[in-house]
Amino acid sequence: MATTLAPVLTAHWDADRSWTLETYEAGGGYRGLRRALNMQAPDVVTMVKDSGLRGRGGAGFPTGMKWGFLPAPDGGPRYLVVNADESEPGTCKDIPLMMASPQHLIEGVIITSYAIGCHHAFIYVRGEVLHVYRRLLRAVEEARAAGYVGSDILGSGYDLEITVHAGAGAYICGEETALLDSLEGLRGQPRLKPPFPAVAGLYARPTVVNNVESIASVPGIVVGGADWFKQMGTERSTGHGLFSLSGHVTNPGQYEAPLGITLRELLEMAGGMRGGRALKFWTPGGSSTPIFTAEHLDVPLDYESVGAAGSMLGTRALQIFDETTSVVRAVTRWTEFYKHESCGKCTPCREGTFWLAQVLQRIERGQGTSADIDLLLDLCDNILGRAFCALGDGATSPITSAVQYFREEFEAGCHTPADVLFPPERSALFDYRPRSGAQLAGAH
C-alpha cells in the first residue's frame, strides 16, 4: 500500500491568513492546551513518552525521555528553549512552519512548559529570517491577548512568559549549548558537556532544548493521544514528519508524511524528477548526512532504516540532484559552507574545513593530484570524532560519502575541471551562459 500524506502541522497552511490565531483556533487549535491544563503535568510527560515522539531536529532523541532527565524541582527556575535556528543547507522545515502556522509552535511551547514546570520559555529563531521573527512576535502577542500566555493561563493558575530571541547569524548557534551561550549574550560556541543542559543549561538552570517541529507536534499528541500518534510511522520512528524536497524535482516543497515513507513515494507525489532526468544523488537529512544515490530510493525514511543504510534521517531535508550535477562541485559548496560557519573553537573543525575547502577547490578546478583523494579521506578521518561538537563530524559526511559513491569524479578532478565534465548550463531551466572556467577558478 502506498503511503499517503499525513498533514497535521501543515493541515491548514492553505487556509486564508493561516498564521493568525483566529485561523488556528478555527482549525481546532488550543484544544490541546485546554486538555493539558486539566491533566497533571507528569501525565503530559508520560503521554509524550508513550507517543514515541523523537527529536525532529536531527538527532532523533526521544523527546519525552529528554524532559524526564530534568532533576526534581528545587524551587528555582527551569527553562524551555526552542531551537529555531534552522541553518543547515537543505533544511527548510521549521521556517515554513513558523511562517504558515506559528501558533502550532506557541501552543506546543505552552503545553511543554506546563509539563516540565517552566515559567519562562525562549524561542531562539535564526536572525536572518526577519519575517518569521515578526510572525512569532505577533503570534505570542495574539496568544497573550487571548489569555494563553501570561499569568493564570485559562484560569489554571499556571503562569508562563515566552521570549522570542533573534540570533545573529551563526550556524553554530543551532548546536544546543552554543545556542544557550548565545542566548545568554555570550559568544556562541559549544559548551563542555557534562554538565548537560538538563542539569545546568540556560543561566546554569535545568533546561530542555527542543526543535521547533518536535514542540509543534506536542499539541496534536495531547489532543489525539499517544496511540493516534503511534498509528503513524514505524514501530520505533512514530508519527508524522515534514519532508522538505528541494533541488531537481518537479514540485519542490514540504510534504508531511508518516516516518518510514520512501523517497520513491515522495518523488511520485512531487511530480518526479525535474525534466524527467535521472536521479544522481540526494541527502536524506541535510548536508551533514552522508549522501544517498538512486539505489536508496526505497529506503524507508525512518531513523533506523536510514541509519542502517549508512546515513542519518537528520532533518528530512531531501536535496535532490540529477545527472547533470557535479558531485565534486556540490560537495565543495557544502564544504565552503562548513569552513565559513566553523565556530573556530576546536582545531579539527576550524583548520580541517579550511584545508578541505582548498583541496576540493583544487579538484573542482581539475588541478587535483592523485594523492588528494586519499588526503581528503585522511583529513576527514582526522576530523570525524575528534572535533568538539557534532558539527565538525557533519562537515566530513558529504565528502566521505561522495568519494564512496563517486570516486571516479574526484579522480577526474586531477585533469578536468568540474564545469567541463558537468557544464552548469545543462542544469539550468533557462538560457544560461556560465562564466569561463578561468574566472570561476579565481572566484573564491
Next chain:
Amino acid sequence: MTITSAAPTTPLVPAAPPAVPEAPADEVTFSIDGIETSAPKGTLVIRAAEQLGIQIPRFCDHPLLAPAGACRQCLVEVWAPGRDGKLAKMPKPQASCTLEVMPGMEVKTQHTSPEADKAQHGVMELLLINHPLDCPVCDKGGECPLQNQAMSNGRASTRFVDVKRTFPKPIAVSTQILLDRERCVLCQRCTRFSEEIAGDTFIDLQKRGANQQIGTFDPAVLGIEGDVPVGAATTDTTGKPFASYFSGNTVQICPVGALTSAAYRFRSRPFDLVSTPGVSEHDSNGSALRIDHRRGVVLRRLSGEDPAVNQEWISDKDRFAFTWQSAPDRLTTPLVRTRNADGTRGPLEPTSWVEALGAAAAGLRAAGAVGVLPGGRLTLEDAYAYGKFARVALGTNDVDGRARPHSDEEEAFLAHRVAGRTLEVTFGDLDRAPAVLLVGLEPEEEAGVLFLRLRQAVVRHKTRVVSVAALASRGVERLSGTLLAAAPGTEAEVLDGIVDGAADELGTTAEALAADGAVILVGERLAGVAGGFTAVLALAERTGARLAWVPRRAGERGAVEAGLLPSLLPGGRQVADGEARVDLAAVWDVDSLPAAPGRSTTQIIAGARDGSLGALVVGGLEPSDLPDPTLVRDALDRVGFLVSLEVRASEVTDRADVVLPVAPPVERSGTFVTWEGRPRPFPQALASHAMPDHRVLDKLADELGVVLGLATLADVHAELDQLGGWDGARVAAPAVTADEPPAVAPGTAVLATWHQLLDAGRLQTGEPHLAGTAKRAVARVSAATAAAAGVADGGALAVSTDAGTITLPAAVTDMPDHVVWLPTNAPGSAVRDTLHADAGDVVRIAAGSSEVV
C-alpha cells in the same frame, strides 16, 4: 635557614611547615597504558597521566584554568565499563584534559593506542597548517610547546601545499603586550586567564572559523572603523578602557609565540639564558620569580611556581620592572664628600672602601647622637643588621624602618599584634575564608598577587569581600566586593560600627566576620587614621576574625620581625622590657642595650633638623615617600653628618657625606619576609662585587670598633636561629581615640589617596613599555562634589594646598561627597611632594585653569 647552634630554638622567622596534603577524597582506581593507578575522584585523565610520568601533548590545558577541550591535542583512547559492567571502547577518542577518571576505566595514550597516536598526529598537522614556520625569528623558538610537541607528536613533514591564512603583524594589545595572530593556535589560554584569573577581559575571540583570532576591542580590528559613536568609545568587553596589571602572565602561558612582550621581543634565545630562582622585591607577597640572564645582564623575569604563595602568576611590575637594578645611576664605588672651608658641602669623590668606611666611622663617632633610617625594602638579614648596628654600634634605639606615613599607634599595633606572630594568616587561608574585610588596603594596587588569590577565593568559593575605603575601585568590583564607604579619617568610626545587629551592610559584615575562618586584612595606610588600628583590633576581638597586616613594601614585615622600630627589638621583644633586653644582650654578647625608647622616623627627621641628632645613617629612603618631603630634604641638608647606603644615586646620596654602595637583590642572596611572615630566601643571580647592606654595616661597625659578626649570610642566619622567637611580654595593644573628622568648608574636600601599582616609583624606571600600561591619573570626586567645584566629568580639577597644586582630569565616581581621591605618586600627581598632604587632610578643589590631557 641553616641551624648551626647547639640548642636551636625556633628561628626568628620560621619557614612554613610543609603543606599537609588534604585528606584524599574518594579514590578512583583505573589504568593508563596498562599501569594500574588511583587518583582522587574528579581528577582529570591528563593530570593522572602526569602523575605516572606519561606526557600527553596539550595546548589549551592549564592546571590553573578551567578545562576547555578546545585544541583537541590530548586525545586518548578510552575504554570504560558500561551499565552491564563490561568494558567497552568509547566510540570517539576523548580529550584527556576534560575527562574525569572513572572506576575501572582503561586509558590508552599515544604510547599504546595507534588510534590516539593518529588522532594526535592529525590534530598537530592541522594546527601547523596555518602556523608560520618562523621559528628561527620567533621569541618562543627553543622553549615552545608547539615546536616541542610537533617534534614529539607530529608528522615529519606536512602535506599542506595550499594557501596559509595570514594577518598583519603584530597588534599592540598594550604598549607592553604584542600579538602575532598568525602564530596563534587559538587555545584561549590568554582569554581564559583574563576572564577567570585576572578578571580583565581585555582580549577576546573575534570572528570565526579559520579567521577566528584573539583581538582587542579595537574598532579597526572589528571592522567598524569610521562608525565612531559620539560619546566616549568603549574599548573592552566591560565597556571600560583597558588596563591590566597582570597581562604579562598571558605571555608566559601562551604555548606559542603569539603573545610577546615589547621588553623582551627579539632580545635573546632561550637556550642562551641562565635561569636563577628569585623573589620579587616589589611587594610584600614574596612572589617566586625565574630570573633569566645572559652574560651578567637580566633579560627577563618570569613567574616561578609556588602553590603556597603566587601559584604561577605575578604582576606586571614583578615581571617587567627590573632594569632599576642596572640603571645608569647605579653606584659602583664608595663616595666621600669633602666639606668646603665654610662648612658647605663640596662634591662627592670616588674613593676606596677603606677610606670611605674610615670617613664614615670618624663622622659618626664625632657626631654624638645618630639616627638610623633603613628604608622599607630590606631583606630580613639587612634589617637585622641595621637594628643590631643601631643598638650595638651606635648605642641607640633611634631606628625606624618605616619610610612612609606612620604613627605611634601603628608602632604599638605592630609590636603587639604583628611582630613574632608569623604565618597566622596565609595565602592558603584566604582560599577558604568565608569573608575578607579590607581596611586601608587596595589589594590590586598594593599587593597584586594577593588580589589574584582573593579573586580566586571569590570565584571558586564565593568568598565575600568587604572594603572599608573612600570608593569601590575597579579591583574591589572585580572581587564582587561590597564597599563600606568611609571618608578618609572616618575609618575607625566605620569599623566601630561593624557590630551585630547594626543596620544594612554593617550588620551583615559583622555576621560574615564572625564565621569561622574570616579574615581582616589591614593595610599600612591605616597608620594615617587616628584610632584606626585600635578599632581594627577591637573588631577582630569582637568578631573572632583573624587579622593580618599587609604592607606594600617587600621589607616591611621583615623589618618588624627584626625589630626595626624604636620601641621594638627582634622577635617581638620590647625595648621597655628589661628581661627581653637582657636576653638579647646575651645573644649579642654585649653588657647592656639602650633602654630608652627611640625616636620614630618623624622624630628622627625632626631631630636631624633641630640638631639633637648629629648624624644620620640612611638606607633606601626617598624623601617623597614621607608625608612632608620638604622637611626631610631640609633635615638631610642640615644634619651634621650623613651616611647613605644606596644602590642608586638618590636625593639622599646627593646630600650624603659618605655614600656606601650596596647590592640590589639580583646581585646578592637574602630573604624577604612576606606579609604572612613567611621567609622567602633567594639566591644570587648575577656575579657581582657589590656587597649587601649587612656586610657593609658589619664593616662599618668594625671601623667603629664593634664586632657585629654579621659579615656573611651564614653568620646572620646562625644568629637568627640562636636568637629565636620570644614568648615573654608583648607590647600592650594601642588604645587611641579617633579624631573628630575635620570640618569641610565650601571649596575644600578631604583628600583620599593610595599608590597605584604602576606609577612614578623608583623601581620602575627604565621601563617605558611597562609605564605605558599604567592607569591614567585622574582625580576622583562624587558628582555633587564635582558640580560644587564647577567641573564636568573629564574636565580639569585643581587640587591644592598652600604647598602646591595638582591638576588632573576629574573622574566622577560613586563615592562620598566632599572627598577627592588622587593617586599618591603617579606622573603628574606627586601628592606628598606637591601638596605636602596625605589622606585625611583637607585640600582645596576648584576647576582647573586649563584642560589637561
